[in-house]
Amino acid sequence: MDKDSYLLAGHAPGHPDRHAALSAIFDWWTLRHLDAVGIGPGWRCWEVGAGGPMVARWLAGRVGPTGHVLATDLDVSRLVEAAGPAVEVRRHDVVSDPVPPAAFDLVHARLVLVHLPARERVLRSLAGVLRPGGWLVIEDADPGLQPLACLDGHGPEEALANKVRSAFRVLLTGRGVDLGYGRTLPRRLREAGLTDVAADAYFPVTLPACAELEVATVTVLRDQLVTGGHLAVEEVERHLGNVAAGRLDLAQPPLISAWGRRP
Numbered sequence: 001m002d003k004d005s006y007l008l009a010g011h012a013p014g015h016p017d018r019h020a021a022l023s024a025i026f027d028w029w030t031l032r033h034l035d036a037v038g039i040g041p042g043w044r045c046w047e048v049g050a051g052g053p054m055v056a057r058w059l060a061g062r063v064g065p066t067g068h069v070l071a072t073d074l075d076v077s078r079l080v081e082a083a084g085p086a087v088e089v090r091r092h093d094v095v096s097d098p099v100p101p102a103a104f105d106l107v108h109a110r111l112v113l114v115h116l117p118a119r120e121r122v123l124r125s126l127a128g129v130l131r132p133g134g135w136l137v138i139e140d141a142d143p144g145l146q147p148l149a150c151l152d153g154h155g156p157e158e159a160l161a162n163k164v165r166s167a168f169r170v171l172l173t174g175r176g177v178d179l180g181y182g183r184t185l186p187r188r189l190r191e192a193g194l195t196d197v198a199a200d201a202y203f204p205v206t207l208p209a210c211a212e213l214e215v216a217t218v219t220v221l222r223d224q225l226v227t228g229g230h231l232a233v234e235e236v237e238r239h240l241g242n243v244a245a246g247r248l249d250l251a252q253p254p255l256i257s258a259w260g261r262r263p
């Protein structure tokens with residue numbers, strides 16, 4: 001396994017879908033920011049590392065028949081559901097494939113750059129495909145600011161959930177994820193030459209979709225957590241049982257949303 005490859009690639013058939021859970025948790029927050037930068041009819045947008053179809057579909061509704069949405073990802077198996085007259089779905093590696101030639105009104109990436117060891121170069125390349133006045137909106141996690149799965153460390157089930165989350169962070173770090181990336185976004189957008197930079201943050205303390213995301217994530221990583229010696233099989237199974245029983249208030253790290261425009 002390439003040490004720089006995306007940790008959470010693949011799906012666990014029969015288990016909750018990670019992309020659906022991410023949408024349920026974060027879309028309302030994301031769409032607010034995309035509205036705030038003024039997205040409207042005729043805009044040309046690039047949704048980078050789109051994952052599921054929901055944000056691309058929403059963008060298509062906003063840009064209308066005169067606009068265009070390019071939605072790309074390494075894995076387009078869920079994204080193809082968004083393909084249509086206004087949405088072009090393309091398999092694209094944002095690290096190694098050439099950037100599209102278009103001058104975009106909006107480029108958006110959520111929970112993508114944090115995973116990429118080449119994130120600095122990628123961010124500059126995304127800023128570089130904006131038309132003058134175009135907006136870059138980057139949203140990324142900052143698990144260093146809030147590392148816990150259960151904020152209320154009430155008993156052994158919460159302690160186990162926090163142990164599992166801690167092991168997940170070790171796997172993330174091993175793939176070059178920057179656990180303190182989110183907080184750096186405003187500075188990085190300014191360093192990439194953007195103006196009118198601002199940022200805010202949101203983190204769910206407990207939501208039903210956080211439990212679905214937990215099951216999807218832990219299920220995909222089960223083998224790596226165990227074979228890497230981070231957790232015993234029994235601990236993984238007990239944690240998944242605790243989540244399924246609805247006994248845990250599961251939180252997520254803060255999602256920091258930052259935006260800026262090309263002068």
Ligand SMILES: C[S@@+](CC[C@H](N)C(=O)[O-])C[C@H]1O[C@@H](n2cnc3c(N)ncnc32)[C@H](O)[C@@H]1O
Nearest residue numbers: 006022049050051073074075093094095110111
């Ligand atoms: C945590 S998911 C986020 C998905 C979606 N943006 C969201 O917030 O719901 C990260 C996504 O980035 C994609 N990804 C990872 N590395 C990538 C790369 N080098 N180029 C393009 N997409 C990549 C993954 O396939 C995955 O869909």
